[in-house]
Amino acid sequence: MSYKSLAAIKTDLGSGVITLPKLVAQYLETIEKHKHLNAFLEVYTEEVKEHALKVEGKINNGNAGKLAGMVIGLKDNICYKGHQVSASSKILENFTSVYSSTVVERLLEEDAIIIGRLNCDEFAMGASNENSAFGPVLNFADSSRVSGGSSGGAAVAVQSGMCLVSLGSDTGGSVRQPASFCGLYGFKPTYGTISRWGLIAYASSFDIIGPITNCVADMQLVMEVIAGADEFDATALAKPVEEYTKTSLKKKTYKFAYIKETLETAGVEPEVKEATENYIASLRDKGHQVEAISFDLLPYMIPVYYVLTAAEASSNLARFAGMHYGYRSKQVKDLETTIRNSRTEGFGEEVKRRIMLGVFVLSAGSYEAYYSKAQKVRRLVQDKTFALFEDFDFIISPTSPTTAFKIGEKSDNPLAMYLADIFTVHANIAGNPAISIPNGLAKNGMPIGVQIMGRHFEDAALLALAKSLS
Numbered sequence: 001m002s003y004k005s006l007a008a009i010k011t012d013l014g015s016g017v018i019t020l021p022k023l024v025a026q027y028l029e030t031i032e033k034h035k036h037l038n039a040f041l042e043v044y045t046e047e048v049k050e051h052a053l054k055v056e057g058k059i060n061n062g063n064a065g066k067l068a069g070m071v072i073g074l075k076d077n078i079c080y081k082g083h084q085v086s087a088s089s090k091i092l093e094n095f096t097s098v099y100s101s102t103v104v105e106r107l108l109e110e111d112a113i114i115i116g117r118l119n120c121d122e123f124a125m126g127a128s129n130e131n132s133a134f135g136p137v138l139n140f141a142d143s144s145r146v147s148g149g150s151s152g153g154a155a156v157a158v159q160s161g162m163c164l165v166s167l168g169s170d171t172g173g174s175v176r177q178p179a180s181f182c183g184l185y186g187f188k189p190t191y192g193t194i195s196r197w198g199l200i201a202y203a204s205s206f207d208i209i210g211p212i213t214n215c216v217a218d219m220q221l222v223m224e225v226i227a228g229a230d231e232f233d234a235t236a237l238a239k240p241v242e243e244y245t246k247t248s249l250k251k252k253t254y255k256f257a258y259i260k261e262t263l264e265t266a267g268v269e270p271e272v273k274e275a276t277e278n279y280i281a282s283l284r285d286k287g288h289q290v291e292a293i294s295f296d297l298l299p300y301m302i303p304v305y306y307v308l309t310a311a312e313a314s315s316n317l318a319r320f321a322g323m324h325y326g327y328r329s330k331q332v333k334d335l336e337t338t339i340r341n342s343r344t345e346g347f348g349e350e351v352k353r354r355i356m357l358g359v360f361v362l363s364a365g366s367y368e369a370y371y372s373k374a375q376k377v378r379r380l381v382q383d384k385t386f387a388l389f390e391d392f393d394f395i396i397s398p399t400s401p402t403t404a405f406k407i408g409e410k411s412d413n414p415l416a417m418y419l420a421d422i423f424t425v426h427a428n429i430a431g432n433p434a435i436s437i438p439n440g441l442a443k444n445g446m447p448i449g450v451q452i453m454g455r456h457f458e459d460a461a462l463l464a465l466a467k468s469l470s
Helices: 006-015 018-034 047-062 104-107 152-159 177-182 215-225 270-285 298-320 335-345 351-363 366-391 412-419 425-430 459-469
Strands: 040-043 073-075 113-118 141-148 166-168 185-188 209-213 255-259 289-293 393-396 434-441 447-453
Touching: 006 018, 006 215, 006 351, 018 040, 018 047, 018 073, 018 113, 040 152, 047 113, 073 152, 104 113, 104 215, 113 141, 113 152, 152 166, 152 177, 152 209, 166 215, 177 185, 177 209, 177 434, 177 447, 185 215, 209 215, 215 459, 255 270, 255 366, 270 289, 270 393, 270 434, 270 447, 298 351, 298 412, 351 366, 351 434, 366 393, 366 425, 425 447, 447 459
Parallel strands: 073 113, 073 166, 255 289, 255 393
Antiparallel strands: 040 113, 166 209, 185 209, 185 434, 393 447, 434 447
């Protein structure tokens, strides 16, 4: 039996229809059945069997945590003490984490069962999960198509029933875009809502951990557990955690904006446009006010995002040099060749491309022309977005301009691949919360997603809205 919510699992656990060890066994069987999808890099088989027995004992004694019965997968850039974490890169292959991320500690405290680590684009850099050193993740709906990225393994694991929930990371859409491609809910919280302690950094001022689920209720529950201040992360917000599961809508109808350029931009598939227009019509039918607006900074989103994230990546990834940990080349003579050869052999092509771009935009001759200017435009995007939310409650767009494309279709064209993030990077540049919601299927059977962005710090309200619209 394939479960789509923790509520359904708890009902069957309570009535004796299933036991937790049997549930875990079912997930392990499903993982084995669908291993060709390449979603999991490692499954904690024996460990989760033992953990299931312990949690079932707590359930029977009436002292289990609020996530008891939830089986979760972790993207391979989230640290879990005593377990391997590689960011799906050869340069960190076989590296074992010496500590757990804050989100992992909080999940375990509430008796979630972590079943394994999930494939992703190397160092979370990609929109298709074709950049992993361990091969691409295949879409469960059509194995000839990509899963989306960079959290492709996280999306496919939930899509195919290999776990109930997964945690990914979202730097420019890496939770929402694969969720859209796989017909799931994917949430990017307000920047700082969730601690980044234990998340292998790509671009520190953009990165945020977020859940991928089958339903909004599970997303609310997970957020209630993993959000909150953290002494180990200075960027984590020092504010009380919202009661996500108890938050209800304050009004019956809301004022939505949709950026008209997102439906007029070249490259938006006709079926994606039609599905988004239908969603807008359905909102109006429910009494909501929906207005078209223009956002003239949309064409600058991708350049700003890739200039700034590449700059931060070049700094964050400097630590991977074959010196302290990770891969070290055997073709070395001295310090220089150790670093150069280890990085050349250990990093994949896309990671090297972004590191070199980052070094270039931060160089003395290019800093003002690229990095400094991109930071100024980022501020303009933030200010204009803030101004929009003075007049509107939520902003709508397609999650992605296309459905999941064929594996290899865009591999030789980095620019075409980067444009897959054109609608999702807005929320990361501005720091706002955003959710991708399933919005039907294209004629080829591939899922379509619609994105709703909310105000800063109003994550619980955004999820309450998404739940009401589901």
